[in-house]
Amino acid sequence: MNEKTEFTELSKNIYLLALPTNIGIIALKQPDSSTNIYLIDSGNDERYAKAILETVNSSFNSPKIKSVINTHSHADHCGGNEYLRSKTGCQIIASTGEAAIMECPVLETGLIWGGMPVKELETKYFTASPCIADKTFKSGSDFYIEDKIHVQTVPLKGHYIDQTGFLITDTDGKKIFFAGDCLSGRDAIKRYWIQYLFNEEESKKSLLALSKIQADFYVPGHGQGVEEIEGLVELNLIALLETENMILDELKTPKTAEQILQNVSTRNGISLKLSQYVLIGCTLRSYLSSLSDSGKIKYEIKDNMMYWSLA
Numbered sequence: 001m002n003e004k005t006e007f008t009e010l011s012k013n014i015y016l017l018a019l020p021t022n023i024g025i026i027a028l029k030q031p032d033s034s035t036n037i038y039l040i041d042s043g044n045d046e047r048y049a050k051a052i053l054e055t056v057n058s059s060f061n062s063p064k065i066k067s068v069i070n071t072h073s074h075a076d077h078c079g080g081n082e083y084l085r086s087k088t089g090c091q092i093i094a095s096t097g098e099a100a101i102m103e104c105p106v107l108e109t110g111l112i113w114g115g116m117p118v119k120e121l122e123t124k125y126f127t128a129s130p131c132i133a134d135k136t137f138k139s140g141s142d143f144y145i146e147d148k149i150h151v152q153t154v155p156l157k158g159h160y161i162d163q164t165g166f167l168i169t170d171t172d173g174k175k176i177f178f179a180g181d182c183l184s185g186r187d188a189i190k191r192y193w194i195q196y197l198f199n200e201e202e203s204k205k206s207l208l209a210l211s212k213i214q215a216d217f218y219v220p221g222h223g224q225g226v227e228e229i230e231g232l233v234e235l236n237l238i239a240l241l242e243t244e245n246m247i248l249d250e251l252k253t254p255k256t257a258e259q260i261l262q263n264v265s266t267r268n269g270i271s272l273k274l275s276q277y278v279l280i281g282c283t284l285r286s287y288l289s290s291l292s293d294s295g296k297i298k299y300e301i302k303d304n305m306m307y308w309s310l311a
Helices: 046-059 081-088 096-103 106-113 186-191 200-210 230-250 257-267 274-293
Strands: 006-009 014-018 022-029 035-040 063-069 091-095 135-137 142-145 149-155 164-169 175-178 217-219 297-302 305-310
Touching: 014 046, 022 046, 022 164, 022 175, 046 063, 046 081, 063 081, 081 091, 091 096, 096 106, 096 135, 106 274, 149 200, 186 230, 200 230, 200 274, 230 257, 230 274, 257 274, 257 305, 274 297
Parallel strands: 035 063, 063 091, 091 135, 175 217
Antiparallel strands: 006 014, 014 022, 022 035, 142 149, 149 164, 164 175, 297 305
16 A cells, blocks of 8 residues: 555554554454454444555564454445455454445435435445445444453434444553544544534544543544543534524525525535435435524525525
């Protein structure tokens, strides 16, 4: 790969591979001197899966990838699953809700488009290879890896339907938290101020829950990790609430969802291409649903169009 990758030891057995999507690596030495590898997420596609394999093979003695544990089913987090499974025989593990979407990834593009998507959206960025999970878990449960590493699964709904974070306690006592896309690093927030979300209210709750989790290091889905979580959670909340307030400001006069998308994008200096059009459009409609459910805004069907306004 031409892109720079950064490989960092976070604790005795837990490592971070900083690709466009952050990859967690748990490496456990075996009595025969080989190393069992457990991954958190797999990147966007075969290209990044190969980068993961290259890093693992060059960093550990006789590595064997045993499983990929997914935070959620977006293509940039599970797109490498099938390649890794075909090359290593590893198991795929995901929460019940996210596993269903991984098995039928057209649901992802269908959701953001609102129906059968146009062909231009049938790309690896939006649609991962179909992948049937070998094991599923209910978010909120916990389990052990080889009776050594404790994994607490933490529900982090909002960004997606059944997204899950992982609080992993290593054998040296250090706790590492993998937050998936509930949390974005400062550099990622600067690039994408309007963060994709499926449910605004759940996103707020998940960020507040995340701020109370005690760990030695926190790994966002994208961008740099941190040792102190409060400031990064606050920045993510500011971005979320600024978009909410911008929508409320726009709705001082009635507008359609399309007009809101146009105006909010313009105010943020965004020149929409197709991918941004569907992602930001879907996100803003999710805001509208949450604001409507909370009684802050209302809608009216007039002249065969839906108009939104302040309640």
